[in-house]
Amino acid sequence: MSSFFEVTTPVNDEWLEDNTGRRRISGQGVMLFLYSVIVSFALILVVSKNFETPEQILAEEQLAEEGKRVNEEKIAANNMTLPEVYVDENVTEIESFDNPTVEWTVQGEENQPEVKDEVLIVEKGDHFIGILQRLGMEYNEASQITSALKKVGYDVRSLQAGQKINITKTVDVPFGELLSVDKIVIEPSASVKYIVTRNEDEKYVAEAEQQELKNENKTISGTIRNSLAATMRNAGVPQSVVSNFANIFTYKVNFRSDIKAGDTFRVMYDRKMAPDGRVVKNGNILYAELNLGRRNKITLYRYKDASGNVDYYDEKGMALKRALVRKPLEFSSARVSSHFGWRRHPILKQRILHSGVDYAAPMGSRIYASGDGVIQRAQWAQGYGRYVVIRHNSEYSTGYAHMSGFARGIKPGVRVKQGQVIGYVGSTGRSTGPHLHFEIMKNGKKVDPLKIKAATGANLAGADLRKFKQEVSRIVAMVEKDSKLASK
Numbered sequence: 001m002s003s004f005f006e007v008t009t010p011v012n013d014e015w016l017e018d019n020t021g022r023r024r025i026s027g028q029g030v031m032l033f034l035y036s037v038i039v040s041f042a043l044i045l046v047v048s049k050n051f052e053t054p055e056q057i058l059a060e061e062q063l064a065e066e067g068k069r070v071n072e073e074k075i076a077a078n079n080m081t082l083p084e085v086y087v088d089e090n091v092t093e094i095e096s097f098d099n100p101t102v103e104w105t106v107q108g109e110e111n112q113p114e115v116k117d118e119v120l121i122v123e124k125g126d127h128f129i130g131i132l133q134r135l136g137m138e139y140n141e142a143s144q145i146t147s148a149l150k151k152v153g154y155d156v157r158s159l160q161a162g163q164k165i166n167i168t169k170t171v172d173v174p175f176g177e178l179l180s181v182d183k184i185v186i187e188p189s190a191s192v193k194y195i196v197t198r199n200e201d202e203k204y205v206a207e208a209e210q211q212e213l214k215n216e217n218k219t220i221s222g223t224i225r226n227s228l229a230a231t232m233r234n235a236g237v238p239q240s241v242v243s244n245f246a247n248i249f250t251y252k253v254n255f256r257s258d259i260k261a262g263d264t265f266r267v268m269y270d271r272k273m274a275p276d277g278r279v280v281k282n283g284n285i286l287y288a289e290l291n292l293g294r295r296n297k298i299t300l301y302r303y304k305d306a307s308g309n310v311d312y313y314d315e316k317g318m319a320l321k322r323a324l325v326r327k328p329l330e331f332s333s334a335r336v337s338s339h340f341g342w343r344r345h346p347i348l349k350q351r352i353l354h355s356g357v358d359y360a361a362p363m364g365s366r367i368y369a370s371g372d373g374v375i376q377r378a379q380w381a382q383g384y385g386r387y388v389v390i391r392h393n394s395e396y397s398t399g400y401a402h403m404s405g406f407a408r409g410i411k412p413g414v415r416v417k418q419g420q421v422i423g424y425v426g427s428t429g430r431s432t433g434p435h436l437h438f439e440i441m442k443n444g445k446k447v448d449p450l451k452i453k454a455a456t457g458a459n460l461a462g463a464d465l466r467k468f469k470q471e472v473s474r475i476v477a478m479v480e481k482d483s484k485l486a487s488k
């Protein structure tokens, strides 16, 4: 019995000695040899491909795509019709090396490298490496920049169309050929700037520069001419602030009938400023004022109470009352198919409370939040099927049953606005057809949604009221100071 390690002399027909003593390979041997080469090569390919990181694969794909694009550009350029050659008949000399009468300027010493700044705007479908390659950079160098940026937290794949890239480059003067890219600055948001430079070893290094944003309050006032919105916009109030201003007053003022030419407005809102003085973001309205017909002055202040709810209150801490919507449906012609109340169950022969109002509506109709609040439940609840409960304040909650589905993002703890879509009409749970079973709970007890006059927005009291009053004095001082500055 031969041991495992024993070297045996091959006794087969693969290797034969010819009469010159040299080895020759039989036909079958060649096939086997080639086959094994192909198999191992394929194996190496598969293994190496699998070891590539997703970035490498992506970079390769991008590179291939870029190559394709450049090729297409070349083809397009070749297909363009060239202008016809203009022949000046007075010129008899032919420019060529053979003709010594024509002087040829020798390029060389007067070639001066020149540093140039350029702002590139990323277009749809562009990617970072491709942009650099179009400048004349090599792929390897460009991908060095990509990794340098990655080290400081910027992924070039997040590059978006419209984004500006500031580039400082050195070019050859007469030809404009790229000699080097010396600096790249990308500012994906106002709060951070990424700067790529070349170090002494000509390697690219990146740094992230966090920009300190400043909070600032801005006060603007004016006299209403034609419409409130137009007057505000003309006075320089940003559109988002104009819309919020209208939303805040919508419960207090009828814009069509209450506002007359000559009435005045004043608004103070906060905004974020970049170090260079740019407005980065217009934020919340802190103070809103309308003077209607000289006597009716309405002032509203923003306040976040101890439980985190933000609302607008008058100077005494009285909330803007917002009635709960009784038919929170997109399908406004939905009819009541079953009222709230006690009824005798036909089979069980006992009295059962129908704890809400049913609106028959087409499957999939949008269901709105009846008022501002926080989602308390958004889950399956036996006979109720898919069920949502919104808590509006310490007094009121609303419930929505038999939904076919919840709207995206609707889950416990999420804050919703009145009129926001929370789900869709369905027939889940114990239901005989698509409808919305809508409930209003007052202090935890189910009440008739069609009879109750339910309003959200509680007045401030206790510690909240004391804190609110301090906030009011602070805001009033700011508004007065700003208004004085503005009138100077």
Ligand SMILES: [Zn+2]
Pocket: 338, 354, 356, 357, 358, 436, 437, 438
């Ligand atoms: Zn019902």
